[in-house]
Amino acid sequence: MEIKELARLYKQYVINMRREFHKNPEASLKEFWTSGRIKGELDVMGIPWVSCAGTGIIATIEGMHEGKTIGLRADMDALEITEANEVEYKSQNDGIMHACGHDGHIAMLLGTAKILNECRDKIKGTVKLFFQPAEEIARGAKMMIDEGALNGVDGVFAIHLWSGLDVGKVSVEAGPRMAAADFFKIIIKGKSGHGSMPHQAIDAVVAGAACVMNLQSLVSREMNPLESVVISVGSFHSGTRNNIIANEALLEGTARCFNPKIRQEIPDVLERMVKNTAAGYRAEAELRYVEGTAPTINNVECSKLAASCVEKILSRDAVAETEKTTGGEDFSLFLEKAPGIIAFVGIRNEEKGTCYAHHHENFNMDEDALEIGTALYAQYAVDFLNSK
Template sequence: MGTEDIYSGLRASAGAIEEELIALRRKLHSYPELSFEEERTSDAVAEWLNGLGLDAVRRGVGGHGIVAELAGSRPGPRIALRADMDALPIREETGLPYASQVPGVMHACGHDAHTAMLCGAARLLADRRDRLAGSVRFLFQSAEEINAGAKAMIEQGALEGVDEIYGLHNLPTLSAGQAGTRFGALMGSVDQFEVTVTGRGGHGALPEQCVDPVVAASAIVMALQTAVSRELSPFSPAVVTVGSVHGGASYNVIPERVELAGTVRTFSPDVQEQMPDRLARLAGRIAEAYRCTAELHYIRHVPVLLNHDDQVRRVEEAIDAVLGRDNRIEAPPVLAGEDFSVYLGRVPGCFFWLGSGPETGAEQAYGLHHPRYTLNEGCLAKGAALLAAIAIRNEFPDANLHSDNKKRSRS
């Protein structure tokens, strides 16, 4: 059987199980679970996997995560495929018949779809294990939304022996049936900061007897923007956002302290490394100018998501074969984060976008994390076939379906 026959067979088989994938995704969508609470989701995944004859299915990895193994018929690399399973604390407003039945919790990022796609890929590959060189490890991960699941999975051995890793994320602003790849940095780092500004409280009518942390905190919010606009090159994109300000409980009382919280996003590991010192200096010295003190608590979540060139080419070849070259685009970088970056810091791999939006472009597509976010379920079978294709083409180590890709450099 030739390479093209393999891909044609994957497309056809994925189409044959499309209704099952839709039913699984809707089941997960109706009962979403927050990070590290994905027990019911894990049960559904385990039920699907247990009928496939896999070599091992290990539960409870990194929370409610599942690690499953499928050995091929010949020696070769171990390829990991990952899907995330958790939902968000958002009240769903789609009005769909299978909308969330859990108040205040919604699959507004499409992790239910990612889980269904990887379940589909597991079945496609299990049916073709005699055509598979090496092995495939399926990672169903908890707690991506809080940037904790990948670290927890790794700590419990999910990457041991893995040679390469691949993952995808649906994108509702890209039509279903299309996919986007990028060499190098695709998504930003994610850090969190908290600043406590302390002064001396008192009566709002007697400010001279107080040291006002509200005024100092306001100046710090403005000054933090200069950490990007005046201290970084415009060719080193970064964002500092203050998303939370808390201080005081009455209109006529100057509080003792004000608490700020926000996020830092960058595309450069070097810039990410330098940001804590920048923020501490700015906050501390601005606070001092107002006779206050400022204490910075800086929390590193995940690094920049840096794809590896050889693995990007591998994904591009699979996309071209499964979806068609005309349906592959170069993805623009985004400063949103993904804890898949933690895996990529340990083994080579690639993370890419799979379109999940309307195919005609006539309908409005709500973005990720929106209470009216919806997903074009036509992407489910395509995603399953694509993930399977990335792994199964290990049988053709010398295949060079698109030699022009080899000439591309990191962009």
């Protein structure tokens, strides 16, 4: 039986598992029930596994013939969102929701485990199944890598179910697909005073506001206009009441780009701008910059292989192009260690109401996409292992 036929056979199993995970979402690094449920399914299949990165899991399927090793990854964590969908599998955990598709990723990888376990005679090498925690806080991939998950792995592959693509379409383009996602804090130090006598104080609010405005010019005036860069301040906290000039302000934001060289330059550029801006208002500024995820860059050869897999399980017309996104993905750390690709599998369907953005309280998916993703995971694994 071909892989796409097996994916069709296990379609309802994958849908049922997805709904079970959707009903029981857990936040990053707290995926205890999720982890236990996955282990239980792997035990039923007779697939050996080990724990990794706390709640993470590495399962191993050995083929009948020696060869390379491929790692297939699915992330497990949910988001701190209160679900607005009225469905039978609505989240039962208050304030937590699978609003990014990770429930589908887990279910598809379990369906893939069934397929590959049944097709071990066709597998030339080893398949590692990575059930990864804490993607939403950009910590899980690093934790798994630090514990040796990628030791001996020759290639990696992941799927992200994607609301920006219609169901039946798959994007496997080469090159940068998701941005580096870094974070920063700016602490402005001034001097308190009475609101009626600002000349006796150093206003942290005004200095902070000037920093926010001046940061906007970094992209438009210091970055190559052919490069995509985003610098956003999302939080500004200062002051205690209306007639006290604040002595401190805290700004928090994010920086996004696709070019690793630009990523290295941004902290110095930010620090120069905020220190000099604050000094213009007699204040002092401190920048605290934290690297999050690297750019997610798909390997050219792996992209070609993935496109051929999509043609096998669907058709040539199913291979779609979509814009790269400034959203971040810690699968990028896997791609720094081994050649691979992240595929975007479409879940959008206006007629079924699955047309909301990721991280929206009404996010949902056309579950027909789960059969496609399950088949793609399995087909890529087999074809990668059979390639020279």
